[in-house]
Amino acid sequence: MYNKKIRGPLVEGNKTLGQITKEVMKPLEISPGVWWPIAFGISSAAAIYGFYAIYITVTQGIGTWGVNNSVGWGWEIINFVWWIGIGHAGTAFSIFLLILRQKWRTSINRSAEAMTVFAVISAALLPALHMGRVWLVFYIFPYPNTRGPLWVNFNSPLFWDFTAITAYLLISASFWYLGMLPDLATIRDKTTSKVKKAVYGFFSLGWTGSSRHWIRYESLSFILGGIAAVLVVSVHSIVSTDFAVSVEAGWHSTLFPPFFVVGAIFSGFAMVMTLMVLIRKLYHLTDYITDNHMDAIARILVFISLIMGTAYLTELFVAWYSGNEYEIFTFFRNRATGEYTLQFWGMIICNALIPQLFWFKKVRRNWIWLLIVSLFINIGMWLERFNIVVTSLNKDYLPSNWVSYSPTHIDIGVFLGTIGMFACGVLLFMRYIPMMAISELKSVVHIGNKKED
Amino acid sequence: MDRIFKIGVFDEEEKFLSSIKSLQEQNFLIYDVFTPYPIHEVFHLLKRKSRLPTAAYFFGLFGIISTLAFLYYTSVLNWPVVYGGKPFNSFPSFIVVTIILTILTVTIASLALFSYRSKLFPGRENTIFDPRATDDKFVIVVETGAMDITSIEKAGKLMNELGAVEIIEKEFGKVNA
Numbered sequence: 001m002y003n004k005k006i007r008g009p010l011v012e013g014n015k016t017l018g019q020i021t022k023e024v025m026k027p028l029e030i031s032p033g034v035w036w037p038i039a040f041g042i043s044s045a046a047a048i049y050g051f052y053a054i055y056i057t058v059t060q061g062i063g064t065w066g067v068n069n070s071v072g073w074g075w076e077i078i079n080f081v082w083w084i085g086i087g088h089a090g091t092a093f094s095i096f097l098l099i100l101r102q103k104w105r106t107s108i109n110r111s112a113e114a115m116t117v118f119a120v121i122s123a124a125l126l127p128a129l130h131m132g133r134v135w136l137v138f139y140i141f142p143y144p145n146t147r148g149p150l151w152v153n154f155n156s157p158l159f160w161d162f163t164a165i166t167a168y169l170l171i172s173a174s175f176w177y178l179g180m181l182p183d184l185a186t187i188r189d190k191t192t193s194k195v196k197k198a199v200y201g202f203f204s205l206g207w208t209g210s211s212r213h214w215i216r217y218e219s220l221s222f223i224l225g226g227i228a229a230v231l232v233v234s235v236h237s238i239v240s241t242d243f244a245v246s247v248e249a250g251w252h253s254t255l256f257p258p259f260f261v262v263g264a265i266f267s268g269f270a271m272v273m274t275l276m277v278l279i280r281k282l283y284h285l286t287d288y289i290t291d292n293h294m295d296a297i298a299r300i301l302v303f304i305s306l307i308m309g310t311a312y313l314t315e316l317f318v319a320w321y322s323g324n325e326y327e328i329f330t331f332f333r334n335r336a337t338g339e340y341t342l343q344f345w346g347m348i349i350c351n352a353l354i355p356q357l358f359w360f361k362k363v364r365r366n367w368i369w370l371l372i373v374s375l376f377i378n379i380g381m382w383l384e385r386f387n388i389v390v391t392s393l394n395k396d397y398l399p400s401n402w403v404s405y406s407p408t409h410i411d412i413g414v415f416l417g418t419i420g421m422f423a424c425g426v427l428l429f430m431r432y433i434p435m436m437a438i439s440e441l442k443s444v445v446h447i448g449n450k451k452e453d
Numbered sequence: 454m455d456r457i458f459k460i461g462v463f464d465e466e467e468k469f470l471s472s473i474k475s476l477q478e479q480n481f482l483i484y485d486v487f488t489p490y491p492i493h494e495v496f497h498l499l500k501r502k503s504r505l506p507t508a509a510y511f512f513g514l515f516g517i518i519s520t521l522a523f524l525y526y527t528s529v530l531n532w533p534v535v536y537g538g539k540p541f542n543s544f545p546s547f548i549v550v551t552i553i554l555t556i557l558t559v560t561i562a563s564l565a566l567f568s569y570r571s572k573l574f575p576g577r578e579n580t581i582f583d584p585r586a587t588d589d590k591f592v593i594v595v596e597t598g599a600m601d602i603t604s605i606e607k608a609g610k611l612m613n614e615l616g617a618v619e620i621i622e623k624e625f626g627k628v629n630a
Contacts, residue, residue: 017489017589142527151527155536155546163550167557174564181573182587186489189584205568206577206629209586211501213571214491219503220567227509227556238549442589443490 010104011445013287020445021186024438027283027430028187035282036427043423050417053410054129062132066407071393075411076126078385079418082267083123084165084239085260085381089268090116090172091232094179098225104296106440107288111279111426112272113176114433118425119271120169122418127161129414157241164238168231175224181207181217182439236264243388249326250335250392255318259311263381266304266351270377273297275426277371279435288436295364301377302358309352326397335391339404343383344391350380455624458484459595459605460582461612466492468616469591473498475615476595481608484596487586505570509563516558520551572629579629583621590618 011020056064067074090113097105128137140162142152152159184204191197207213240260243251273294280289319331335344354376363369395402429435463469470492476483477498486495495501528534529541539546568574586592593612597605609620 021489021588142523148532151532153534153536154524154528154550155539155543160549160553163553167553170557171560174560178564182490186587189581189587201578202576205573205575206579207573207587208579208581209487209489210485211488211495211499212485213573214488215496215501215503216505216567216571218491219505220563223506223509223563224560227513227559230552230556234549234552439490 010106010290010292011288011441012290015287015445017442017445020441021190021438023285024183024288024434024436024441025187025190027435028432029191032282032431036431040424040427043420043427046416046420047424048417048420049413050415050420053413053417054125056410057129057414058134062130064408064410066405066411068403068405070396070401070403071390071405073130073389073393074405075407075415076130078382078389079415080123080126080130081239081260081385081389082382083119083126083418083422084236085264085267085385086271086378087116087119087123087168087172087268088232088236088261088264089119089272090114090176091168091228092265092268093272094175095225095229096232098221099229103444104293106444107285107290107293107436108272108276108297109440110176110179110433110437111275111429111435112268113172113179114429115271115275115422115426116172116268117169117176118422118429120165120172121425122422124165124169125418126414157238157245160238161242164231164235168235171224171228171231175221175228178217178220178224179437179440180433181205182209183434183437185209186438187434232265233261236260243392248392248396249324249330250319250388253315253318255311255314259315262304262307262311263384266301266308267378267381269297269301269304270374270381273301273370273374274378277367277374279430281367283430283435285435288441291365294367294370295361298358298364298370298373301355301374305352305355305358305377309348312348312352329395330392334395335387338391338395340387340391343386347380347383347387350376351384354380455626456628457597457605457622457624458582459597459608459612460621460623461593461595461609461617462583462585462619462621463591463593463612463616464589464618465616466591469593470494470498472593472612472615472617475611476593476608479607479611481600481604481611482596482598484594486594487582487592489587489589489591505563505567508566509559512559512562513555515562516555517551519558520554521547524550577629580625580627582623593617 015023065074065076090109093105093112094109097109128134131137140152140159142154181204184200185207188197188200188204191200237257237260240256244253244256246252276289276294276297280286316331316336319327322328334340354373357363357369357373363373390405394405461472463472469486469488473483473486473495483499486499488495524547525542528543528547533541535541536543572579582594583590583592595608597608600608605622609622613620
């Protein structure tokens with residue numbers, strides 16, 4: 001059970017129910033200040049650059065990218081795995097913590113889920129582009145066609161991946177929307193603007209908060225939560241099989257599925273932390289997203305960081321212990337001491353060492369430190385994917401195939417574009433949708449605040 | 454004919470709950486209650502149950518069977534292709550797709566059933582007895598159709614005594630709920 005003496009109240013400041021509604025709705029009603037249009041302008045510019053890069057890719061082909069015959073997967077796959085990893089935060093937050101009855105999730109889950117939806121959209125774009133002829137993307141759907149009918153290969157991890165990500169996007173979006181219904185109804189009933197009343201009324205689907213609605217709502221949340229908990233584990237496991245099934249040194253490993261899942265939750269939580277630190281400062285929501293919340297995320301991060309460190313060591317150990325010369329070459333020559341040393345040691349430092357700062361309470365309670373460390377983790381996780389994708393491919397079994405890899409400005413443009421789209425999405429979310437689940441906050445507001453608890 | 458409802462608005466959860474109990478003890482017909490967040494005691498008192506979990510179980514069963522049947526049909530019957538020397542019915546590698554499509558089926562079907570049973574869909578306008586119920590008030594709605602005037606008064610009085618901040622009487626031509 002929740003021990004308030006140790007963990008403090010979930011919502012500080014002895015709020016009344018009316019106060020919660022008012023304060024969470026405030027960012028929707030007042031103009032957010034000059035930073036919002038500036039941030040939105042920068043994000044849109046990045047997104048537009050991304051659209052330009054995508055236009056070049058589609059019209060001229062993926063020859064405009066830095067990929068070549070040996071390194072057939074470049075930045076797009078790195079970024080795809082990176083975004084999908086970030087997209088695990090939402091489900092990890094809302095679903096794992098829902099099932100484990102961790103009530104501190106209430107102030108964070110809405111934003112984490114929003115982030116998930118935008119990150120998965122960014123991610124899904126990249127493999128589609130990587131197909132080259134993106135207009136034939138529908139070939140991957142198993143539908144009765146005139147080519148045989150030639151069905152897709154159901155044994156292929158690439159098809160599993162497609163299924164997993166499509167399902168993940170649909171399910172996390174529906175879970176997000178379901179959680180929003182009571183809050184959209186709250187806005188509908190509170191707002192004075194006629195336009196808002198009509199729009200939020202339309203999207204609130206006629207929610208009234210009756211006991212009949214609530215019992216089905218709760219029951220559905222637990223069904224979706226329980227069943228989607230599998231997805232938290234399965235989606236990134238499946239992404240890892242894209243690599244692990246192929247016979248490449250550095251990829252062909254049974255460690256990959258758990259390693260990828262943990263890595264995904266790691267990067268997702270880090271991204272949640274980055275955004276939460278900024279949101280609670282910009283919107284003055286420190287009563288809701290308390291220091292204890294940030295502390296809890298930091299503790300999870302330090303724990304996962306240890307797992308990541310162990311996984312890196314295990315990979316090195318197994319490569320050496322297997323006695324396989326290609327494995328040894330890939331890990332000890334190509335990664336740890338070769339051309340991509342910077343990426344390898346950057347990954348170790350950012351993911352396994354820097355998060356150890358979270359052992360100190362002072363670091364866990366200081367928002368600047370939290371921001372810095374979480375940014376380092378985001379970078380470290382990107383470097384990890386770079387290591388996995390590029391260093392296994394650029395020097396494989398045949399030395400005549402050895403090449404270097406560097407991205408072109410189109411690769412970079414596509415990446416910046418996805419960041420821009422993600423940021424635009426998050427900014428619009430902050431402006432038009434309540435950032436925290438108002439109804440859930442109301443049900444936990446008494447925890448730790450009343451004398452008898 | 455217009456339906457008339459006696460509506461009690463409460464500030465506090467405890468008073469609201471004890472009001473429900475008293476109203477039930479005196480055999481008043483509670484039409485429904487409206488709260489800003491789910492309260493489990495309300496579900497017990499009003500004997501609300503949801504059969505969604507049972508339905509979800511069958512959706513899952515349907516998802517598993519139909520996915521496996523589809524994979525078997527495409528890979529064994531309709532157009533068998535040997536991939537990597539594996540048997541046509543390579544069951545273990547069908548499991549991944551089966552799990553995911555089962556989850557997807559359960560999600561979409563349960564959402565659809567939820568939307569149908571709760572009558573929640575885009576643009577739907579359900580009757581709002583008191584708009585403050587989605588903000589910070591707890592609302593009890595008593596159906597007065599079969600009651601005489603004295604017992605209607607009694608219901609209002611009872612809720613007032615138990616701490617309602619406001620008692621309203623409203624008429625609705627048609628109730629959407």
